[in-house]
Amino acid sequence: GAVVSQHPSRVICKSGTSVKIECRSLDFQATTMFWYRQFPKKSLMLMATSNEGSKATYEQGVEKDKFLINHASLTLSTLTVTSAHPEDSSFYICSARGLTGRDEQYFGPGTRLTVT
Amino acid sequence: AQSVAQPEDQVNVAEGNPLTVKCTYSVSGNPYLFWYVQYPNRGLQFLLKYITGDNLVKGSYGFEAEFNKSQTSFHLKKPSALVSDSALYFCAVRDMRTGRRALTFGSGTRLQVQP
Numbered sequence: 297g298a299v300v301s302q303h304p305s306r307v308i309c310k311s312g313t314s315v316k317i318e319c320r321s322l323d324f325q326a327t328t329m330f331w332y333r334q335f336p337k338k339s340l341m342l343m344a345t346s347n348e349g350s351k352a353t354y355e356q357g358v359e360k361d362k363f364l365i366n367h368a369s370l371t372l373s374t375l376t377v378t379s380a381h382p383e384d385s386s387f388y389i390c391s392a393r394g395l396t397g398r399d400e401q402y403f404g405p406g407t408r409l410t411v412t
Numbered sequence: 413a414q415s416v417a418q419p420e421d422q423v424n425v426a427e428g429n430p431l432t433v434k435c436t437y438s439v440s441g442n443p444y445l446f447w448y449v450q451y452p453n454r455g456l457q458f459l460l461k462y463i464t465g466d467n468l469v470k471g472s473y474g475f476e477a478e479f480n481k482s483q484t485s486f487h488l489k490k491p492s493a494l495v496s497d498s499a500l501y502f503c504a505v506r507d508m509r510t511g512r513r514a515l516t517f518g519s520g521t522r523l524q525v526q527p
Contacts, residue, residue: 302455330514339502339519340456389455393513401515403448403455 299323300392302404309380309411317375317407319390325370326392330401331363334387346373380411414439414507418518425493426526433488433521435477435503444506445486446515447477449499456502462486473497493525 299322309315319329328347332340344360346352346367354360362384364376373392377384387408391401415438425431437443444463448456460471467479477488486503500522504515 300455328513337520339517342514342516345514387453391456400446400458400461402458405455406453408453 298394298400298402300326300390300402300404302388302390302407304407305405306408307410309409311381311411312379314376314378315380315409317377317388317390317409319373319375319392319404321371321392321394321402324392324394324402326373326394327370328393329367329373330391330393331365331373331375332389332391334389334406340389343375377409380409382411385409385411414443414505414516416503416505416516416518418501418503418521420521421519422522422524424524424526427495428492431490431493431497431523431525433501433503433523435486435488435518436484437486437503437505438484439505439507441507443486445477445479446504446506447471447475447486447488448502448504450502450520451499459488459501493523495525495527498523498525 301320303318331343334340342355343358344352344354346365348367348370352365367373387406389406391403417436446461447459450456459475460469462469462479470476475490500520502520503518
Protein backbone atom coordinates (compact mmCIF):
# COMPACT_ATOMS: atom_id res chain seq x y z
CA GLY A 297 0.00 0.00 0.00
CA ALA A 298 0.84 3.72 0.05
CA VAL A 299 2.03 4.07 -3.52
CA VAL A 300 2.66 7.44 -5.09
CA SER A 301 3.17 7.80 -8.81
CA GLN A 302 4.53 10.65 -10.87
CA HIS A 303 4.06 11.32 -14.53
CA PRO A 304 6.04 11.78 -16.63
CA SER A 305 9.21 10.19 -15.28
CA ARG A 306 11.32 12.17 -17.73
CA VAL A 307 10.54 15.20 -19.84
CA ILE A 308 12.60 17.35 -22.16
CA CYS A 309 11.18 20.67 -23.20
CA LYS A 310 12.32 23.79 -24.96
CA SER A 311 13.02 26.99 -23.16
CA GLY A 312 9.91 29.14 -22.82
CA THR A 313 7.40 26.30 -22.81
CA SER A 314 5.40 25.01 -19.84
CA VAL A 315 5.52 21.53 -18.38
CA LYS A 316 3.01 19.82 -16.13
CA ILE A 317 4.02 17.10 -13.70
CA GLU A 318 1.38 14.93 -12.04
CA CYS A 319 1.58 13.34 -8.64
CA ARG A 320 -0.98 10.71 -7.71
CA SER A 321 -1.60 8.73 -4.58
CA LEU A 322 -2.76 5.38 -5.93
CA ASP A 323 -4.20 3.58 -2.95
CA PHE A 324 -4.84 6.21 -0.34
CA GLN A 325 -6.22 9.70 -0.02
CA ALA A 326 -3.63 12.39 0.45
CA THR A 327 -4.71 15.43 2.40
CA THR A 328 -1.34 17.01 1.95
CA MET A 329 1.18 16.76 -0.83
CA PHE A 330 4.64 18.20 -0.92
CA TRP A 331 6.79 19.16 -3.87
CA TYR A 332 10.55 18.95 -3.61
CA ARG A 333 13.34 19.80 -5.95
CA GLN A 334 16.63 17.96 -5.94
CA PHE A 335 19.77 19.23 -7.61
CA PRO A 336 22.53 16.79 -8.60
CA LYS A 337 24.27 15.37 -5.55
CA LYS A 338 22.24 17.65 -3.33
CA SER A 339 19.50 17.23 -0.80
CA LEU A 340 15.80 17.70 -1.36
CA MET A 341 14.61 21.25 -1.08
CA LEU A 342 10.97 21.78 -0.23
CA MET A 343 9.26 23.98 -2.78
CA ALA A 344 5.68 24.02 -1.57
CA THR A 345 3.04 22.29 0.48
CA SER A 346 -0.39 21.77 -1.00
CA ASN A 347 -3.58 20.84 0.77
CA GLU A 348 -6.55 19.54 -1.13
CA GLY A 349 -8.90 22.31 -2.12
CA SER A 350 -6.77 25.20 -0.94
CA LYS A 351 -3.91 27.29 -2.21
CA ALA A 352 -0.41 25.92 -1.91
CA THR A 353 2.02 27.33 0.61
CA TYR A 354 5.31 28.16 -1.02
CA GLU A 355 8.70 28.20 0.63
CA GLN A 356 10.67 31.37 0.70
CA GLY A 357 12.40 32.04 -2.58
CA VAL A 358 10.10 29.84 -4.67
CA GLU A 359 8.19 31.79 -7.31
CA LYS A 360 4.55 30.81 -7.06
CA ASP A 361 3.76 32.27 -10.48
CA LYS A 362 6.44 30.12 -12.03
CA PHE A 363 5.72 26.90 -10.20
CA LEU A 364 1.95 26.53 -10.25
CA ILE A 365 0.57 23.90 -7.93
CA ASN A 366 -2.93 22.54 -8.04
CA HIS A 367 -4.29 19.99 -5.58
CA ALA A 368 -7.73 19.47 -7.02
CA SER A 369 -8.53 16.13 -5.41
CA LEU A 370 -7.41 13.90 -2.59
CA THR A 371 -5.40 11.78 -5.00
CA LEU A 372 -3.91 14.27 -7.44
CA SER A 373 -1.60 17.24 -7.28
CA THR A 374 0.03 18.88 -10.27
CA LEU A 375 3.10 21.06 -10.59
CA THR A 376 3.32 23.22 -13.69
CA VAL A 377 6.64 24.82 -14.51
CA THR A 378 5.72 27.84 -16.57
CA SER A 379 8.01 29.46 -19.13
CA ALA A 380 10.72 26.98 -18.32
CA HIS A 381 14.37 27.94 -18.49
CA PRO A 382 17.46 25.74 -18.47
CA GLU A 383 18.06 26.59 -14.81
CA ASP A 384 14.74 24.91 -14.02
CA SER A 385 16.26 21.60 -15.09
CA SER A 386 16.16 19.39 -12.05
CA PHE A 387 14.71 16.29 -10.43
CA TYR A 388 11.27 17.04 -9.01
CA ILE A 389 9.87 14.75 -6.36
CA CYS A 390 6.45 14.79 -4.77
CA SER A 391 5.37 13.18 -1.55
CA ALA A 392 1.98 12.56 -0.05
CA ARG A 393 0.68 12.34 3.47
CA GLY A 394 -2.49 10.38 4.11
CA LEU A 395 -5.59 10.78 6.18
CA THR A 396 -4.56 8.30 8.84
CA GLY A 397 -2.59 10.85 10.77
CA ARG A 398 0.54 8.77 10.66
CA ASP A 399 3.54 10.88 10.00
CA GLU A 400 5.06 9.02 7.14
CA GLN A 401 5.34 10.68 3.81
CA TYR A 402 5.26 8.50 0.74
CA PHE A 403 7.44 9.65 -2.10
CA GLY A 404 6.90 9.45 -5.79
CA PRO A 405 9.65 8.15 -8.06
CA GLY A 406 10.53 11.63 -9.27
CA THR A 407 10.43 13.46 -12.59
CA ARG A 408 13.60 14.45 -14.41
CA LEU A 409 13.03 17.75 -16.20
CA THR A 410 15.52 18.93 -18.79
CA VAL A 411 15.01 22.31 -20.39
CA THR A 412 17.00 22.90 -23.56
CA ALA B 413 14.13 26.53 12.81
CA GLN B 414 14.69 22.84 12.36
CA SER B 415 17.81 21.47 10.70
CA VAL B 416 19.58 18.22 10.03
CA ALA B 417 23.28 17.61 9.53
CA GLN B 418 24.85 14.64 7.85
CA PRO B 419 28.56 15.28 8.32
CA GLU B 420 29.79 12.68 5.86
CA ASP B 421 29.33 13.07 2.12
CA GLN B 422 30.34 9.48 1.59
CA VAL B 423 30.86 6.38 3.67
CA ASN B 424 32.82 3.42 2.36
CA VAL B 425 32.52 0.02 3.96
CA ALA B 426 33.42 -3.52 2.99
CA GLU B 427 30.65 -6.03 2.47
CA GLY B 428 29.89 -7.92 5.66
CA ASN B 429 31.20 -5.17 7.91
CA PRO B 430 28.96 -3.04 10.10
CA LEU B 431 28.00 0.36 8.78
CA THR B 432 27.05 3.64 10.41
CA VAL B 433 25.69 6.73 8.70
CA LYS B 434 25.65 9.73 10.97
CA CYS B 435 22.90 12.27 11.52
CA THR B 436 22.44 15.06 14.03
CA TYR B 437 19.44 17.32 14.30
CA SER B 438 18.31 20.59 15.76
CA VAL B 439 14.71 21.38 16.69
CA SER B 440 13.03 23.52 19.27
CA GLY B 441 10.49 20.90 20.31
CA ASN B 442 10.28 17.13 20.15
CA PRO B 443 11.57 15.65 16.92
CA TYR B 444 10.12 13.15 14.58
CA LEU B 445 13.11 11.60 12.84
CA PHE B 446 13.26 9.64 9.62
CA TRP B 447 15.70 7.83 7.39
CA TYR B 448 15.13 7.44 3.67
CA VAL B 449 17.17 5.74 0.96
CA GLN B 450 17.40 6.84 -2.64
CA TYR B 451 18.62 4.74 -5.54
CA PRO B 452 19.78 6.44 -8.77
CA ASN B 453 17.03 8.38 -10.56
CA ARG B 454 14.46 7.14 -8.11
CA GLY B 455 12.33 8.69 -5.41
CA LEU B 456 12.92 8.17 -1.73
CA GLN B 457 12.09 4.95 0.05
CA PHE B 458 11.20 5.01 3.73
CA LEU B 459 13.53 3.03 5.99
CA LEU B 460 12.48 3.85 9.52
CA LYS B 461 11.27 6.53 11.86
CA TYR B 462 11.44 7.58 15.48
CA ILE B 463 8.48 9.30 17.07
CA THR B 464 8.47 8.14 20.65
CA GLY B 465 9.25 5.06 22.69
CA ASP B 466 12.32 2.89 22.42
CA ASN B 467 15.41 4.76 21.39
CA LEU B 468 16.48 1.91 19.13
CA VAL B 469 14.29 1.77 16.06
CA LYS B 470 14.33 -1.14 13.64
CA GLY B 471 13.44 -0.60 10.02
CA SER B 472 13.47 -2.10 6.58
CA TYR B 473 16.27 -4.21 5.05
CA GLY B 474 17.94 -4.85 8.40
CA PHE B 475 18.62 -1.20 9.16
CA GLU B 476 18.22 0.32 12.58
CA ALA B 477 18.80 3.72 14.12
CA GLU B 478 19.40 4.91 17.63
CA PHE B 479 17.83 8.09 18.93
CA ASN B 480 20.12 9.88 21.37
CA LYS B 481 18.47 12.93 22.87
CA SER B 482 21.50 14.20 24.76
CA GLN B 483 23.65 14.11 21.65
CA THR B 484 20.77 15.10 19.35
CA SER B 485 21.74 12.26 17.05
CA PHE B 486 19.94 9.62 15.06
CA HIS B 487 22.63 7.50 13.44
CA LEU B 488 21.66 4.81 10.97
CA LYS B 489 23.27 1.41 11.44
CA LYS B 490 23.38 -2.07 10.00
CA PRO B 491 25.34 -4.98 11.47
CA SER B 492 26.44 -6.43 8.13
CA ALA B 493 26.52 -4.37 4.94
CA LEU B 494 25.51 -5.66 1.54
CA VAL B 495 26.69 -4.41 -1.83
CA SER B 496 23.02 -3.73 -2.64
CA ASP B 497 22.91 -1.25 0.25
CA SER B 498 24.98 1.13 -1.85
CA ALA B 499 22.78 4.19 -2.30
CA LEU B 500 22.16 7.73 -1.10
CA TYR B 501 20.79 8.01 2.42
CA PHE B 502 18.87 10.95 3.81
CA CYS B 503 18.07 11.79 7.40
CA ALA B 504 15.03 14.02 7.93
CA VAL B 505 13.33 15.72 10.84
CA ARG B 506 9.97 17.19 11.61
CA ASP B 507 9.63 19.54 14.55
CA MET B 508 6.42 18.71 16.34
CA ARG B 509 6.36 22.02 18.11
CA THR B 510 5.97 24.06 14.95
CA GLY B 511 3.19 21.94 13.52
CA ARG B 512 4.95 22.15 10.20
CA ARG B 513 4.12 19.06 8.22
CA ALA B 514 7.02 19.12 5.81
CA LEU B 515 10.26 17.35 6.48
CA THR B 516 13.64 18.99 6.57
CA PHE B 517 16.29 16.82 4.97
CA GLY B 518 19.97 16.49 5.57
CA SER B 519 22.40 16.84 2.70
CA GLY B 520 22.59 13.11 2.14
CA THR B 521 25.35 10.54 2.58
CA ARG B 522 26.41 8.26 -0.20
CA LEU B 523 27.06 4.75 1.06
CA GLN B 524 29.43 2.66 -1.00
CA VAL B 525 29.71 -0.99 -0.03
CA GLN B 526 32.66 -2.73 -1.63
CA PRO B 527 32.53 -6.46 -2.39
